[in-house]
Amino acid sequence: MDKYKRYERLAAIVKIFSENPNTLINLEYFMNFFGIAKSTASEDIDILKSVIEKFNFGKLITLPGAGGGVKYIPIANIKSYLPFVQEIKEKLKDPSRIIPGGFLYTADLIYSPNIVTKIGEILVFPFLDKNVDAIVTVETKGIPIALMCAKALNVPLVIIRKDSRVTEGSFVSINYISGSQRHIRSMSLARRSLQKGSRVLLIDDFMKAGGTIRGMMELMEEFDAEVVGAGVMISTEKPENKLVDNYISVFVLKNMEEEKNIIDIEISDWILKG
Amino acid sequence: MDKYKRYERLAAIVKIFSENPNTLINLEYFMNFFGIAKSTASEDIDILKSVIEKFNFGKLITLPGAGGGVKYIPIANIKSYLPFVQEIKEKLKDPSRIIPGGFLYTADLIYSPNIVTKIGEILVFPFLDKNVDAIVTVETKGIPIALMCAKALNVPLVIIRKDSRVTEGSFVSINYISGSQRHIRSMSLARRSLQKGSRVLLIDDFMKAGGTIRGMMELMEEFDAEVVGAGVMISTEKPENKLVDNYISVFVLKNMEEEKNIIDIEISDWILKG
Numbered sequence A, B: 001m002d003k004y005k006r007y008e009r010l011a012a013i014v015k016i017f018s019e020n021p022n023t024l025i026n027l028e029y030f031m032n033f034f035g036i037a038k039s040t041a042s043e044d045i046d047i048l049k050s051v052i053e054k055f056n057f058g059k060l061i062t063l064p065g066a067g068g069g070v071k072y073i074p075i076a077n078i079k080s081y082l083p084f085v086q087e088i089k090e091k092l093k094d095p096s097r098i099i100p101g102g103f104l105y106t107a108d109l110i111y112s113p114n115i116v117t118k119i120g121e122i123l124v125f126p127f128l129d130k131n132v133d134a135i136v137t138v139e140t141k142g143i144p145i146a147l148m149c150a151k152a153l154n155v156p157l158v159i160i161r162k163d164s165r166v167t168e169g170s171f172v173s174i175n176y177i178s179g180s181q182r183h184i185r186s187m188s189l190a191r192r193s194l195q196k197g198s199r200v201l202l203i204d205d206f207m208k209a210g211g212t213i214r215g216m217m218e219l220m221e222e223f224d225a226e227v228v229g230a231g232v233m234i235s236t237e238k239p240e241n242k243l244v245d246n247y248i249s250v251f252v253l254k255n256m257e258e259e260k261n262i263i264d265i266e267i268s269d270w271i272l273k274g
Helices: A006-019 A027-034 A038-054 A078-092 A113-127 A143-153 A211-221 B006-019 B027-034 B038-054 B078-092 B113-127 B143-153 B211-222
Strands: A059-063 A069-073 A134-138 A157-160 A171-178 A183-190 A199-207 A226-236 A247-257 A262-267 B059-063 B069-073 B134-138 B157-160 B171-178 B183-190 B199-207 B226-236 B247-257 B262-267
Touching: A006 A027, A006 A038, A006 A069, A006 B006, A006 B038, A027 A038, A027 A069, A038 A059, A038 B006, A078 A113, A078 A247, A078 A262, A113 A143, A113 A199, A113 A226, A113 A247, A113 B143, A134 A143, A134 A211, A143 A157, A143 A199, A143 B113, A143 B143, A157 A183, A171 A211, A183 A211, A199 A211, A211 A226, B006 B027, B006 B038, B006 B069, B027 B038, B027 B069, B038 B059, B078 B113, B078 B247, B078 B262, B113 B143, B113 B199, B113 B226, B113 B247, B134 B143, B134 B211, B143 B157, B143 B199, B157 B183, B171 B211, B183 B211, B199 B211, B211 B226
Parallel strands: A134 A157, A134 A199, A199 A226, A226 A247, B134 B157, B134 B199, B199 B226, B226 B247
Antiparallel strands: A059 A069, A171 A183, A247 A262, B059 B069, B171 B183, B247 B262
């Protein structure tokens, strides 16, 4: 008789997949973990597949062959995130978020673990099958979102520094023009923090003209990295001509009027249309 | 007949708890989610309790009464993390981590989502019943660990800035002495990012003399916050007299000799002794 009952194994497998999204786990792992036969492990996975789909928790993908196994994709379709995105949109419209100087206060949202977990899952969704090797962000406010993107894709996070306080050996720096303030700034990344030729997804919290993402792209060239895309939580509608074109955002900030206490923000089309 | 089979409900509940650690969920939530009676929901939870304990996945705590419910604590005992901590210790001993200037390269570990998830769970373990309201860290390298601490406790993260580039309204700044370099530095936090009187846990990646944590403590006084404790991934053995005393670390760096290629690092006693 098997050491564990089926419902016990299923519960345990759900836990293992939840903690290891986008990670290929072979059947042998489960056979050893539970002390079960291959056929039993296969049956467990088949049952779990339908459970996960039934509850809209994402999907399990089986890759056949010697190097194969099962992989849990935590997000089945982008539309299932609509209620969440709508809730965050309402929060973003709160006029008390307007900070003198034309800034939008978002720290309570982008530093909230449960919220950034979901924002991360949404931002990586279009890149699930793009073989991303690493998530790249620039300090500071984009780091929590970027880490959750990295967790959702099961790849390492790389953090670019905005100064040269790099205590990680030799590093590469570039100058870039901060679009919103038209200042020349620099960003630096240690040589050893990103392998040459990596496929990277650039992540940040906010994008106006796109100067920061543009700077990240230039820095990536120094690492022979291939930029698969860029994602931000909020992009502004204006200026229409950004310094980058290949990007997605969760929200589009259309207008913000300090005097009238108005924040006009919309959910991006690609999410609304699913 | 119930809409879902028991094994389906159990799998779904595991998923819900995994994504919401340390969050009180009442039975009504499950009754509505699955369309089941209270007695059935209670039975489900009881079964799950034993499953979670059987696999050492942590524990479920039931709080009775009107405001009660069930809470999932993702870590049952610190000893179950020993194999993981030992694996990271071996990685930390790799002499290629020594950076000229006496620094230790850890970015590959502290920016790896799966590793920081577990480091976060370990660091919050002694504070699970301490009613922590927020995790506080200072940019940049400690942010990923701090976010995972916040996720494990289900509380918000607060990020102190090392400069005055605070675009979040009025802020408080303090000067502090960076212990390792004896420089005067400043750190700033926006007024609205932390409620007065909060109970906070301070988190960072590395601690030598403790100047940064000491500075964070001073800044917390400005917010009338109560510092419940401090946790870092790595603390150094020397200097023995730190600027703070109430702290825990996962690893203790005993010695690092650039010339001899030696990194002597140990797992902290409180983890070894469980």
